[in-house]
Amino acid sequence: MGDVSDQLALTQEEALELLAFLVTSARGLVDEPREYGPRRLLRAAQKLAGFLSPRADEEARSFLRQLHERIERLFPLAESEQQLVLTLDVCCEMVAKELVRQALDQD
Numbered sequence: 001m002g003d004v005s006d007q008l009a010l011t012q013e014e015a016l017e018l019l020a021f022l023v024t025s026a027r028g029l030v031d032e033p034r035e036y037g038p039r040r041l042l043r044a045a046q047k048l049a050g051f052l053s054p055r056a057d058e059e060a061r062s063f064l065r066q067l068h069e070r071i072e073r074l075f076p077l078a079e080s081e082q083q084l085v086l087t088l089d090v091c092c093e094m095v096a097k098e099l100v101r102q103a104l105d106q107d
Contacts, residue, residue, distance in 0.1 A: 046071040
């Protein structure tokens with residue numbers, strides 16, 4: 001095919017960094033407070049958005065940057081649980097809109 005989506009694979013280094021983050025996060029969660037789980041998953045999503053952004057088409061790149069920035073505003077951990085839930089809701093909405101946009105572009 002040769003379009004941008006064919007070039008979105010992570011490099012080995014990026015994939016291993018994300019893998020290491022996910023595995024060590026999973027281990028850490030055994031002993032950490034429950035609110036750390038959503039925060040760690042958001043950090044993983046932020047890492048993935050950062051890795052994909054340079055390889056994405058212009059519209060997807062804009063979405064990925066916005067998502068990355070939205071997650072960044074949540075941290076440090078001093079934020080409230082209410083702010084965490086709001087950020088999760090906004091990020092879910094952003095992802096859903098991007099998936100719909102991409103689906104419509106394919107039609």
